[in-house]
Amino acid sequence: MSRFVDRVTIHAHAGNGGHGCSSVHREKFKPLGGPDGGNGGHGGSVRLVVDPQVHTLLDFHFRPHAKASNGKPGMGANRNGANGEDLVLKVPDGTVVLDTDGRMLADLVGEGTEFVAAEGGRGGLGNAALVSRARKAPGFALLGEGGAERDLLLELKSVADVGLLGFPSAGKSSLVSVLSAAKPKIADYPFTTLAPNLGVVNTGGTDVFTIADVPGLIPGAADGKGLGLEFLRHIERCAVLAHVVDCATLEPGRDPLSDIDALEAELAAYQPALANDVGLGDLSERPRVVILNKIDVPDAQELADLVKPELAQRGWPVFEVSAVAHKGLEQLTYALAKQVREYRDAQPKAAPRRPVIRPVAIDESGFEVIADPTNPGGFIVRGVRPERWVRQTQFDNDEAVGYLADRLNRLGVEDELTKLGAEPGAPVTIGDMTFEWEPTVGMGDDVPITGRGTDIRLESNDRIGAAERKLARKARRQPHDLGGPQEHGDD
Template identity: 75%
Template sequence: MARFVDRVVIHARAGSGGNGCASVHREKFKPLGGPDGGNGGRGGSVVLVVDPQVHTLLDFHFHPHIAAPSGKPGAGGNREGATGADLILKVPDGTVVLDDQGRILADLVGAGARFYAAAGGRGGLGNAALASRARKAPGFALLGEKGEERDLTLELKTVADVGLIGFPSAGKSSLVSTISAAKPKIADYPFTTLAPNLGVVSAGDHTFTVADVPGLIPGASSGRGLGLDFLRHIERCAVLVHVVDCATLEPNRDPLSDIDALEAELAAYQPTLQGDSMLDDLAERPRAVVLNKIDIPDAKELADMVRPDIEARGWPVYEVSTVARIGLRPLIFGLWDMVAAYRVASPPPPPRRPVIRPIPVNEKAFEVRPDGTGGFIVTGSRPERWIAQTQFDNDEAVGYLGDRLARLGVEDELIRKGATAGCAVTIGDVTFDWEPTTPAGVDVVPSGRGTDIRLDQTDRVGAAERKAARKARREHADGPEEGQ
């Protein structure tokens, strides 16, 4: 049996970029062929696309972990790696995307609406692209960037013209099955409807959609019953219709008290799409009241009694019986008139366009702050990206990283902040001992491929030398004991 799922949490991971290639062209009778390492391919992105044929988030419920393919590494002969294909995920119309903080990232309405849930990482540059006047044959390449990883919440808000609301067993599902071709589950016990049902209704040459929302009870806006999970489905409904059971045998219930109780819940509910430009607030939506089950004599008398009080509120009232099919035609055309009036009063939403947010010219590219232990932390998109792209087992690649950081101004900012030789500097996931005497950002004399002569120009004792000195001291301390 198919299940209706309208809220899921997915873990989207985009593909990583392929590594660049460090290669030198070798061919007979062609000395000094030069670098020919190609760039790595870009990783695939995770993209959400609205598909009118999809009506539930069930697939994501069973498969919440989503990963796009990574890009391929570059190769010699200036061959670039293959690009990872974007992973297209089909979602229903009306899907809202939220981040792990509950902030709205996208409101996907309309066929073809797209949202990039996770961006693929860029591929690393090969040594052919890194060649310059100072480095004619680089012995290193850049690593590919990791793909973006995000935890996202997908919420489905049914897109319908008319939303039917009412207490459990008020006859909403029966009404939808009678006026449309929808076939929801119908039974004589409360909370039979566990998922919204959508039906298409024909009013002459016009059509509109009707959503049957599961039964609401007092306290639904604060989590009682099923109301909190399904109140979101009426946020996009242009017209709200109270379906009232005039034949209920429950004590302390009558049509007016039922309507007042549900109106109180609608007023207390805080929609996720606060300030949605497409629709007004729930309190301002047009209302109609359907007095159901008038085929029962007592219910007909009660409907005649409360009808004047409801009409005094300015709401149209329809007396119907889904079993005897009484009053359905006036109801259908009356609802269409309300939907048509709302469509005329509310202009269609403008077409959605991609939003481009360029980085301001004067925005600070990085920030240096003390870590509280005598070291410093450097944050910024570019320094952190450069760290992730560097092969730290290649001295030439480390020297190139130092040049990039110096040109960006990280060295000068560290000095201004009071950094001293040997203090720990953390960028991204890497912590290293800072050497202010190492010249960086200037043209250097090339040394062997994969090496950088500047990294050897330091008076500080390296880790290997310190380890050897400790070992010698231990051996010297153990010497007298062995001679006794």
């Protein structure tokens, strides 16, 4: 038996980037072959894509972990590693993506709508890509970045034009079955429907709309009573709300007017945030229709005639139908189609999506330095670039550490620390690395060239700050399990 699942938590893990390769070309009669290490491939991303053939989140309920493939490491002879393949997860139309704090990240409506749940890690550069005027033959390569990991909450909100509201056994599923080709479960006991049923209604002309029933609505549903709270979210996108009233009920204290007032109170108590985000407005502003069902029963017809004038005074269209006897269905169908069409025409037209280019200012530093609140006298460097550079550095290679120091200095980190009054030996944190800072001298092109994999600044106490020395001495870390940059030498 298939199950309807409309809320799941997934654990998305993007692929790691491949490490760059440190290699020098060696071939007979070519003594100066030069560096030829290739770049590592980028890790695959985890993407959510709307597929009209998917109607439930059931697959993620049983398989919540989603991991994309890793990028391959670079190799010698300028061979770049292959990129990891993206993992495409197909989700139903109307899926809302939330983070662990409940903030909405994406509202996936429309076939092909896509959201990147976790971005793949960048591949590290090989030493062939790191050649500069100062470094003719780099003896190091950059590490690949680890893929992003995120826990996301997926909620399904049905995309239906007409939502049928009513007490249990009011005949909502029966109406869906006779107005459309859907075949929901129908029985003569309450709470037969445990999941929203969605059907497509064709008036025989150009008007086609979708209709869905919302099961389990009873007084207190907005506060979690019964099943109503689980399915109230499915009416947020509905253009028209139709009250289905059981005129043949024998329960004491039940009548059409009290049933409608009770459900209206629940709608007023349930205030979805998404409705305003997608431009649908408050639920109280949606058009209403009243459907007096089961009029094939003699007593039900008498009750319908009694309450119809009072309902008409509220300004809501009232229709008398019988899903079993197929009475009044044609008039109801055309009226609903007209309501949906008028509501659609009244909505503001969405502006066409155009690519937005936001160039980065030429003086944009890309980082900030703030005081460390947990470490008196310390500082924290935040920024995409400096944090990524630290993750990509192989700290057991002196030349790689010197290259990191040059990059941070060119970015302006040293100047900013000096401006903020950093004292020599002050603890400075970049990403997950903390070190003691001292101003460095001799950067980039001013550094004498030494052997591959070495840096003279890490060997002389007179020309190197304690920051780089401590990084080289203590930090022996890898960002993920792909291993360090590969060393190659082709004979």
